[in-house]
Amino acid sequence: MEEEKEPIIKVRNISKTFGGVKALNNVSFDLLEGEVMGVIGPNGSGKTTLVNTITGFQKPDSGEVFFRDVKLTGLPPYKIADLGVARTFQIVRPYLSLKSYKNLIVPLWSPRARRFAGSRGGDRDAVAIDLLEEVGFERDAYVPYKLASALPLGYLKRLELARCLALRPEVIICDEVFSGLSMSEIASMVPLVENLRIKGASIIMVEHRLRELFRVADKVIMLDFGEKIAEGEPEEVMQDPRVKRAYLGEEIEL
Amino acid sequence: MAKEERRKERLDRGIKARTDGLYAIQSWREVGYLVAPRAGLILGLLILPLILPGLYWQRVLALAGVYALLALSFDFLAERVGLVCIGGAFVIGVGGYIAGGLNYYFALSPALTIPIATFGGALICTLLWLPCLPLRGIYFAVVTFMFPFLTQSIILAGGLLGSTEGLSPVAGFPNIWVGIYLIMVIVLLSIFGLRRLCGEDIGIVFAGVKDNDQAVLASGINITRVKVYALFIATAMGCFGGAFIAHFSGFAGLSLFAVDFSIMPIAACIMGGPGTMAGPVLGAFILAPLSELLRGLGQLRVVLYCAVLVGFILFKPEGLLNWAARKYHQFEHWVKV
Numbered sequence: 351m352e353e354e355k356e357p358i359i360k361v362r363n364i365s366k367t368f369g370g371v372k373a374l375n376n377v378s379f380d381l382l383e384g385e386v387m388g389v390i391g392p393n394g395s396g397k398t399t400l401v402n403t404i405t406g407f408q409k410p411d412s413g414e415v416f417f418r419d420v421k422l423t424g425l426p427p428y429k430i431a432d433l434g435v436a437r438t439f440q441i442v443r444p445y446l447s448l449k450s451y452k453n454l455i456v457p458l459w460s461p462r463a464r465r466f467a468g469s470r471g472g473d474r475d476a477v478a479i480d481l482l483e484e485v486g487f488e489r490d491a492y493v494p495y496k497l498a499s500a501l502p503l504g505y506l507k508r509l510e511l512a513r514c515l516a517l518r519p520e521v522i523i524c525d526e527v528f529s530g531l532s533m534s535e536i537a538s539m540v541p542l543v544e545n546l547r548i549k550g551a552s553i554i555m556v557e558h559r560l561r562e563l564f565r566v567a568d569k570v571i572m573l574d575f576g577e578k579i580a581e582g583e584p585e586e587v588m589q590d591p592r593v594k595r596a597y598l599g600e601e602i603e604l
Numbered sequence: 605m606a607k608e609e610r611r612k613e614r615l616d617r618g619i620k621a622r623t624d625g626l627y628a629i630q631s632w633r634e635v636g637y638l639v640a641p642r643a644g645l646i647l648g649l650l651i652l653p654l655i656l657p658g659l660y661w662q663r664v665l666a667l668a669g670v671y672a673l674l675a676l677s678f679d680f681l682a683e684r685v686g687l688v689c690i691g692g693a694f695v696i697g698v699g700g701y702i703a704g705g706l707n708y709y710f711a712l713s714p715a716l717t718i719p720i721a722t723f724g725g726a727l728i729c730t731l732l733w734l735p736c737l738p739l740r741g742i743y744f745a746v747v748t749f750m751f752p753f754l755t756q757s758i759i760l761a762g763g764l765l766g767s768t769e770g771l772s773p774v775a776g777f778p779n780i781w782v783g784i785y786l787i788m789v790i791v792l793l794s795i796f797g798l799r800r801l802c803g804e805d806i807g808i809v810f811a812g813v814k815d816n817d818q819a820v821l822a823s824g825i826n827i828t829r830v831k832v833y834a835l836f837i838a839t840a841m842g843c844f845g846g847a848f849i850a851h852f853s854g855f856a857g858l859s860l861f862a863v864d865f866s867i868m869p870i871a872a873c874i875m876g877g878p879g880t881m882a883g884p885v886l887g888a889f890i891l892a893p894l895s896e897l898l899r900g901l902g903q904l905r906v907v908l909y910c911a912v913l914v915g916f917i918l919f920k921p922e923g924l925l926n927w928a929a930r931k932y933h934q935f936e937h938w939v940k941v
Binding site: 405407426427428429431432436437439443444445446447448452453455456457458459460461462463474513516517 | 805815
């Protein structure tokens, strides 16, 4: 018997326009508890705008987002993060002048992380180094102490993820964590996401890397020109002719 | 082709290369190596008032101390929190008028007025600038720069607080040594206190706000609140300086809003080395006496500040202290290529 899962994030009829461009048009979906949901779509289809409207970085023109019963729309980004909805940025946003592990002191200092800090709350440096190890940094005397500006992109993407995890989030929204990485780097990051899923996090993954996404996703929605054109299990969505058309263009007779 | 190419090679000294910031000390010599610059600063500031000839230069030194506090708070806000605040004149004025007013109208002693002006003034400045905190970069700077002129006009137009005459007399310190050593000790405490603060977790959050405020927001932290903490700390230092001037000169008037208090900290900061804390203090202790020496030039002194600014930005953008620190921590020699 599979137990009924409650939706943890409810998105209802979100629309957002920039000038004359409809970035999002009446998008609705549910993210169930413990589910990994993929969001796919061609460039400019509104994926990042969707992430921004859920996390409060942009206000939708209409529509609402709920986290359980709390309405997120209208709250400032830091309050949404404080409730437990954490995000990564597609273009990484590290604190370049700080050492890698010091980057995590910022989220660990946040009110939410301090509420969760147990007996080790005072030793944020140690917690930060553990977190870095969790996302795949080598635990040595070198890499965690490097300046963030000296890290390659692969590590910065992991740092983004670690910054989310420091908040002990209930929902993680990953905005293209695989983009710009080499095949081997992606291969080593997929298990991280699988681990998070095993631990029960609910995850929204915005991704271009379909092969890797479909390994971890329970459900996929597809955006095109701001509209949700498909929703379902990965295999179903891939067979959908509208999806093929959006990604590959029209079939032509030769 | 015969021209032989040479380049300068720089090598970190052992203690620096070994540990880079987290010092693992191996000998008394290395203890001395680390302590010497800090001890030099402390002893220098404490001995300087004793060796200066005459009252005039001692007063100049005290004023330089106030400029040093302003330069320090400018450096802290600009380089460690990312808030470019050039409202030094406003902060000095608020502190000076609070301390002067409390003494003039209510005859409170400096021992009470200075702490009240420091923290009360910081509260007022922070509250007034609170609505501007979401502004970034140059916009915050422009708003803060405007405040002293605004306040000056209000005082003049309303005939408030003694209007053009100012408040006089304001009680002075028992003697000049109390005044001079008060400001010197506060400058030293501020340098080391701020450096310690920036190493603490809250200081890391300040650095985060400077580097990438959106990422701090995404970490569940209210960045406006963080900026308010920083602004309160920085304006408290400036308000202390204002209160000190009011009591040291026995007068609280419109000259407290002089534009020098806004501009010179920037020049001192760039000259001394942005982000080093001690550098801007050093810059202030060089620029303030220099500006006194050139008093005969009148308003042309502003040209001096500008020349210093342009000169350092062009030829030594790292500033004096960063340059000195590099020389101190590294061997340099020419090698053939």
